[in-house]
Amino acid sequence: MILIATIAFIPGISFAVDKDAHEDQTELRIKELHGKLKITSEQEGKWSKVAETMLSDAKTMDALTQVRIDHDKDMTAVDDLKSYSAIAEAHANGIKTLIPVFEDLYVSLSDAQKKAADSLFHDPQYKKGHKKAVGK
Numbered sequence: 366m367i368l369i370a371t372i373a374f375i376p377g378i379s380f381a382v383d384k385d386a387h388e389d390q391t392e393l394r395i396k397e398l399h400g401k402l403k404i405t406s407e408q409e410g411k412w413s414k415v416a417e418t419m420l421s422d423a424k425t426m427d428a429l430t431q432v433r434i435d436h437d438k439d440m441t442a443v444d445d446l447k448s449y450s451a452i453a454e455a456h457a458n459g460i461k462t463l464i465p466v467f468e469d470l471y472v473s474l475s476d477a478q479k480k481a482a483d484s485l486f487h488d489p490q491y492k493k494g495h496k497k498a499v500g501k
Contacts, residue, residue, distance in 0.1 A: 387430065391423035401485060402478050411470040418466050422459030429455055 395416045404412045433440075433448045440448065471482060 387423040387426040388420065391419050395419055398485065402474070402481055404478075408470065408473050411466070411473055414466045415463070415470050418459075418463050422455075422463065425455050425459065426452065 399412065429452045471479065474482060
């Protein structure tokens with residue numbers, strides 16, 4: 366859905382991410398969606414809840430990813446799995462939190478805006494991750 370790209374966790378792969386990468390990408394995505402959906406002044410209140418939810422999720426993902434990066438060299442296999450689990454769970458919780466606020470916005474959209482949203486969410490470029498794995 367919206368947000369944040371899923372990072373693939375594969376043994377032996379490290380991730381080139383800066384500390385605020387999710388948040389930075391999310392801010393860009395929020396601006397892009399706002400423009401492409403042509404959010405009206407009447408929809409701004411609902412839009413701001415969507416944006417706040419997206420940014421909150423991005424901050425959580427940045428924090429969890431940073432912990433993973435900080436402990437990359439000393440993580441056991443079990444630690445690695447637990448870290449991945451925490452990130453996957455946070456991603457799922459972020460989507461669950463986003464659905465009702467986005468749905469509230471979506472029902473207020475015009476037919477043209479809904480069509481634009483539907484198209485954006487089906488676009489493979491939209492779903493593509495923004496993190497690149499770099500071999501160790």
